[in-house]
Amino acid sequence: MAQVSSIAEEQASTPLSSSKSITLRISRYNPKHDDSSVFMEFTVPYQKWTTVLEAILDVKKHFDHSVAVRYSCRQATCGSCGMMINGKPKLACFTKISELNSDVITVEPMSNFPIIRDLAVKFERMFETHHKIKPYLIRDDTELESDAKEFLQSPKEVEQYIQFANCIKCGLCNSACPTMATDSSFVGPQALAQAYRYVADSRDKGKDSRLKMIDEPHGIWRCHFAGSCSQVCPKGVDPAMGIQLLRGYLLGFRS
Amino acid sequence: MTKDEHKEGIGGMANPRRYGIERVAYLLMRLSGLGLLAYFVAHIYETSNILRGQVGWDELLEMTSTTEGHIILSIVIGMCVFHTVNGIRVMLGHGGVGVGKPARPDYPYEPASQNYRHKIGIYSAIVLAAFAMMYGLAVLFGE
Structure with missing residues (x-):
């Protein structure tokens, strides 16, 4: 009532x-x-x-x-x-x-x-999966140890990931995802898009470990490209694009 | 899955009304996949009846020669065509083909992955499936 x-x-x-x-x-x-x-x-x-x-x-x-x-x-x-x-x-x-x-x-x-x-x-699970994909640059060296004061990138290299760096972790994409609706263990579009954000970053050296993490039964293969995540994103991140490009690395279309 | 998780469940997954034609294609892909799987199992059962000899085989073939049998076969043709054409679209997308290129997004943030190429692919799959069904109906009922 x-x-x-x-x-x-x-x-x-x-x-x-x-x-x-x-x-x-x-x-x-x-x-x-x-x-x-x-x-x-x-x-x-x-x-x-x-x-x-x-x-x-x-x-x-x-x-x-x-x-x-x-x-x-x-x-x-x-x-x-x-x-x-x-x-x-x-x-x-x-x-x-x-x-x-x-x-x-x-x-x-x-x-x-x-x-x-x-x-x-509750956002705990989303933050857990976000943390799981290691949302930070992985390198052996640091700016402090290197002679260079910063890791330089060309504008073209920045374009590869900057769109995905706009994620505000609001969870709308996970809420719209049809796989998330039924699979409690699915990594989710938020974390997968962030995995792409770091894999595509030319400064990052952790591609192999991230790809290994999402290459599992409840990982990237559960995405069926329904695209609802991208339609609801309030920041234009387009997780569906990031996930398909990320899958390209696993399928050998990208390196 | 527990109530505490507040998942939408199969009802939410199968709801095609909220997210445009892409979600309709997603639902049709699942339905046609399940339908083709059911047809595949029924087809194996049907063809295995040949072990019962000529009489058993003819009895089973008569079942598919009814009006209901023709309609079911036409639906199977439609499902097959949709699943194939849309499957090619999805496979290309999975390989990163036709999903656009990463770029700084501008308001109102139209997602590049939901572009006109994929929409054309979806509508093509639906139209081709409808034509194939009509052709199947014409052939089966035109005997």
């Missing part, structure tokens, strides 16, 4: 003079004592520029401060506020209500991540 409330004569971050309003449905679930999630509904005013995160924060401020949501930068940089918005994984701070073209907006916790409470999910 959904609980319905509306913003009364109180201060909202969006001026109440706004004639437009939406129904915001928020999934509520506490795994410690709830058997299943329930939706609470709130009527929230919005302007052209109001984001979903701002609407949720309005709800927290005026109706129910116990709604659990993780957020920080509010500008698609920290990767904290990923959630399912009308069924698709998006950053709440990067999604304007006016762009959704819907009078009802449903927000749920990201799929394929364990729920802490309400809209907040």
Whole structure:
């Protein structure tokens, strides 16, 4: 049963003079004592520029401060506020209500991540797999030991990986991935794209160890190129491209 | 998989509505693969009936000569064509062919790997499968 409330004569971050309003449905679930999630509904005013995160924060401020949501930068940089918005994984701070073209907006916790409470999910497993692929340059020498003060790269060499360095670890790609939906052991598009980021870096010497790590039954071969990860990435990382290029190394098309 | 993991499960994996034609192709690829596997098993069973002699073989062939049999065979033709054409597209993609080149992304961040070449490949697979099915139906029912 959904609980319905509306913003009364109180201060909202969006001026109440706004004639437009939406129904915001928020999934509520506490795994410690709830058997299943329930939706609470709130009527929230919005302007052209109001984001979903701002609407949720309005709800927290005026109706129910116990709604659990993780957020920080509010500008698609920290990767904290990923959630399912009308069924698709998006950053709440990067999604304007006016762009959704819907009078009802449903927000749920990201799929394929364990729920802490309400809209907040656990990132431990994603960070574990990210750490597993060794997300740092591997070399025998360092800048301090070398005569050169830095490891120089040509613009062309930088282009090979810079796109994949934009990853903010928001987890949207893992949430959209159809393999992640069924395979708990799959490395996931986030970690695989980051493996490519370092394998393609001309300064890195850890290619063989990284390729060995992902060349396993729940590794890169579980990606079937559905491409959903790339469609939801808020930073243009295109994990699907990175994974296919990475697979090229294992298949011998690239060296 | 436990409830705590909050996985979408097979329902989420098989939902083709949220991520465009690429996810439709992903679902059709799985369905056609399972369908062809089922046909392969049934085909082995069917052909093994020759061990029962001429009578047994003829009895089984009659089953495929019914209206239902013709429709099933036409679906198998469609699945075979789609799985082949889309499979070639996916295999090329897996080798890094046609997935674009890494570059600094510009807003609104259209993913290069989801480019028009792959979309054309998917639509071609669907159209060719439909034509093959229609041809199969015309041949089977036109006897």
